[in-house]
């Protein structure tokens with residue numbers, strides 16, 4: 282199927298997936314406990330279509346979810362290896378290469394006014410969505426642009442992030458020292474916010490810039 286719309290992941294989406302296993306004092310918490318949570322990860326970021334993902338996952342749900350988590354672990358391993366300047370485990374490379382082999386292909390299409398770029402959806406919609414998630418990380422590595430990749434210096438946290446501070450000396454997942462608990466709350470409220478956006482965003486124009494006084 283060829284369609285004329287884009288699904289584009291940025292590095293933030295990739296980090297969100299890696300951080301969906303969250304360590305608190307070294308104890309992992311799974312933020313994608315169900316197939317539905319994993320599907321929501323992709324669809325809320327417009328990385329894939331809900332229907333095809335749902336149909337594919339329904340065949341063998343446990344195996345489907347395991348593929349998401351395996352790719353996530355591989356992304357984590359690649360990130361960690363890049364930050365730590367060490368050899369990446371071969372299994373992680375294999376896993377991501379399998380995923381990247383399903384990256385959607387761009388196709389050109391002639392239009393009345395000239396030419397447009399489409400993409401072709403292949404049959405493995407999960408691998409395709411995961412490829413989109415992996416691509417910004419792969420692109421950063423290709424560009425040698427990993428100098429600001431970080432892992433929180435708190436060994437009980439290891440939250441991954443990109444250091445966008447001016448000096449580039451950020452060591453913790455929050456600005457001062459690792460505020461693990463505060464971060465957990467932030468993640469949860471962000472997720473709640475995402476669930477409710479349909480109802481909360483409409484009132485946003487109410488307090489626009491005042492003209493007078």
Ligand SMILES: [Zn+2]
Pocket residue numbers: 433434435438439440453454455459460461
């Ligand atoms: Zn931290």
